[in-house]
Amino acid sequence: MNLRTPRARTLAPLSRVAAALAAAGCTAAFAQGALTDPVLIAQNLRAPTLAETVVAASRTPQPLADLVADISIVDRETIESSGATGLADLLGRLPGVEFARNGGPGSTTSVFLRGAETRFTAVYIDGVRIDSQSTGGAPWESIPLGLIDRIEVLRGPAGAVYGSDALGGVVQIFTKRGENGFAPYISAGAGTHGTRKIEAGMSGASGTIDYALGLAREESKGFNARPIATQNPDRDGYRTTAGHARVGLQVNAAHRLEGTLLANDTHSGYDNGLGKDDRSLHTLHALGLNWLAQWSTAYKTRLSITDSRDEYETRPSPYLTETRLRGYLFQNEWRVGAHLLSAALERREDHLKNAPIDRKRSQDGIALGYGFNAHGHTVQLNLRHDSDSEFGGKSTGSVAYGYAITPQWRATASVGTAFRAPTLYHRFSEYGLATLRPESSRNAEVALRYAQGASSFSATLFRNRVQDLISFAGAGTCASPFGCYANTARAEYKGVTFAGTHRIGAVQLHGSLDLQRPRDLDTGKQLARRARHHATLGADTRLDAWTVGAEVQASGRRFDTAANTAVLGSYTLVNLYASTRLARDYTLLARVDNLTDKDYQLARNYATAGRTFYVGVKWAPQ
Template sequence: MKFSTPCVRTQVLPSLRPLWFALASAGLCAASLTVHAQNVSETVQLAQNLRSPSMSEMVVAATRTEQPLSDLVADVSIVDRDSIERSGATGLGDLLARLPGVEMSRNGGPGTTTSLFLRGAETRFTAVYIDGVRMDSQSTGGAAWETIPLGLIDRIEVLRGPAGAVYGSDAMGGVIQIFTKRGEKGVAPFVSVGVGNRATTKLEAGVSGASGTVDYSLGLMRDESDGFNARPVAGQNPDKDGYRNTAGNARLGLQLNSAHRLEGSLMVGDTNSGYDSGLGKDDRNLHTMHALGLNWLAQWSTAYKTRLSITDSRDKYETTPTVYLSDTRLRGYLFQNEWRQGAHLITAALERREDHLENKPIDRDRSQNALALGYGFNAGGHTIHVNARHDDDSEFGGKNTGSVAYGYAITPQWRATASVGTAFRAPTLYQRFSQYGVASLRPESARNAELGLRYAQGDSSLSAVAYRNRVTNLISFVGASACSPLQTQGCYANTARAEYKGVTLAASHRIGTVQLHGSLDLQRPRDLDTGKQLARRAKHHGTFGADTVIAGWTLGAEVQASGRRYDTVANTNVLGGYTLINLYASTRIARDYTLLARVDNLTDKDYQLARTYATPGRTLFVGLKWAPQ
């Protein structure tokens, strides 16, 4: 199967034309690139970020071990704290949706149900970790993005492409690793306040530092807003649907000696958001989460080190006054071994995961035990990664996954990569044991292949990655005719097959004092049985940004664009394409004070990410941060 980088002959939807021409001017269509099916080692900062990542920067998402960016074959993006602050994003989903290969769907405003699609894959197909702690819901499947507090995050790594051979169940579309701040020498406090339209207020405060053998980091945040009418349709309450989000985190490290270190981390969050349940009727989403992790890191010799981790997470969702409760608890144990000798890296890991779901009448547990092995080689311009993993589930038995990736430095500037891999996701406890459940459901399985090409020199970079990810045993909700006689409203079944196929283009280039950067995704997420486009995913989407510094001000503009989507799997109810323009400016007004101003959706574009649900419209925000230098 061929993928060709479209140039003059490609037709582009009107909503994407501003982005398309901007990317073309940056040189993405300088040459036609034909590839067959796999990966590029591509790190793309958010459009607001002027800092290019160093190739020696350490990344963990690709192999679950620290490796220099230059050694990776995987398709990875990095978002640092400066990028997060400049983004002005109200939620984690809004921020990630500006990255290559990522789309977002949301039922209303911040605090409501949010879905993220990596390369078009279902939101439950992304494995999410906070400081190494696995987050998931055994009701809906996937992390509850709306509950993860963006203000407490220091760094994000986004791995696009299946990684089941490294992470086990769920990593069929990719992996997102989220990190909080680690304390460094000295004491570094900060306080940040901000206000916006719709009575939006934001407060963040924290302190981090290190002294002797101890390092620490503490953070608190509070966001709230009156919101807007999220469902402006007949039969729903025409009031504003506001939200409140309160969260905190703590991270503590103790260096016992030169070879042994203990670490502990905790993040907690509480979200309270409104939604309409009829004319004159309102309900509240009450969503709480925590992520707790304990780690022992040991360097037994110059070549051999281990990590022992115990983690615990919770995703609790309830509504009031309508009574509903879903409570997921995950417990994890990991013993990871790394042996480095010259150009060689050997890894071996034992892992156990325990899931529990309470969602009346469900009160069930399950567990997975796994052995994962990996080999890496990097020398003479060649990079090889081989991984294999066996998971044994207490419910359905064993599942094997594997991956092979290869990268070759053609020249110091050009690098080509290729990989193949498999992945799976075990059915959720809700899919198996609810009133719509089928206990005999089989795991969803994926086979992925990618090819990539990357160029980097100075302030300029160019990359293309082509991929094809096919999923079998896809779990979908079917009509009552295919279910047991008692399931009169339908049930879950392994009835579908899906294919996520596409090309991701990304580039950055400096012209004088202006830094340009952007990405464009051309994809075809479809149901293989019906040939129809998968719901709420576009065939074209992308971003383009430009930044400069003038008289002490950092000024930036960004265009986000998406083609049309369908709200249903039957490809009815079209969600129109859209183009959004965002602006931001920041400056240091005193030694310890930084001012930030941002306007999102400058033209007040009316668009939908889910049918009958409104989006915020033009959003204004001004913030002030105090951080002693």
């Protein structure tokens, strides 16, 4: 069984460096001039503009300045310059985010927001819910980074907005939308381990039609992901083929129809013992149809029908699991002056086929929201009730308040509840119990944030307690003599996140430091594969025609097991990147990851890539 969870402890001296950066950003803040409006800046690899809107916090576009939430934004420019090999690698450079992986890209991957379980993050692609009713949580290894245009990461529970799954946070992923004119692009690159990438696409708009199409292909010979005596000493490579389409029709000034499609097919190799080389075949698709209507200056609606499929198969060792998710959402918004009221009706249908399991369930939800933003005060209230066809009803709520102390400084506080329904595998497999209860959480957090020009700083203190945590316990009333899933555990995710950006001359700095304690409340043990400290520190600047940068990632000691018996050592990674425009329409990107060739593990007895190089060229007419 692949474990989808991480954790850690002591940190290298980078912790002090990142803290110093945060303090420097804070000190520099007092020396800056004033902003005209109070804002909440989301921490990122770049500073977002004040006019940016985000969707993740309330499921409807809102100005960044109106939010009382801990959010990061990653745009396409940042994705391309990162040179990241996968979505999890990119997210792992953001505040409050860790990941673990069983080998190289294409293998089982877990992402942890504020130390919470990977199944506690709700993931959407263009509004389409992505999840596995087998393992629980999104199949991160099957989401193609090359087709993503924008990512929003909301840290903290959001059950009162999204219903089941969002105990730890929400990740909203968006593909490109067509704009005026015709914009084609082609990019190709190569790197260590025989890695080759090619991406191509086009977007544009003409009259009432806008469109965006994209294709991506990546393959690699890989490296020996299982360097132990009981496994084959061969390379475990992968290949992915992905595509997306997004087409919109502006019927008139008030009505828009839109369809989105993303599909990805991943084949990756893994060792299943000596002389046993297996292939994992992973297919993901996400389809969405949307009707957006602006009925008046104050009232608008959104009607969405979504469908996703996650299929995982292994050969020649026989295993097949398929999750189908269907969603229906009718969202209403009324804006009157500084007040925003919302009401949503949602139906979710889950279906799992994992022989001999062939089960379905549904959830019907109603959500109400109220927002206010004026005179330096921001209020956000949300209430939701979900009725599950299997276990009955569940209510969640949240209250958030923000106050602009000065035009630059803002304080926020929030409390909220969330839940995650047991997966169909948890309930109906040979290890399952049909009587499992939903996992539920209570979260409280306070934050202090600063924003001024290219400088920002935030300190966020949080505590999230989970009851009825589902874990694999000893033998019980299920069919398996080896053990059963049960609501036996309680967990607490608490800590503080510091993040900041600041410009010194021509150099832009960014960094974050997470001090956390993800633990099992019953045993007192640190949760598996999660660190108690992790940090990032980066800088970039212009040198003649080149943009050059460096970043450092550090993580403290983690444990590979819930019993804290197998130690995963701390590590520090150094990455370098550079880009330049070769000609008017051509851009060169070069990157070195893990410059010092650090030997480290994200999961016990699974190797990581070591030092890697990548060079790519992109053609995009200006």
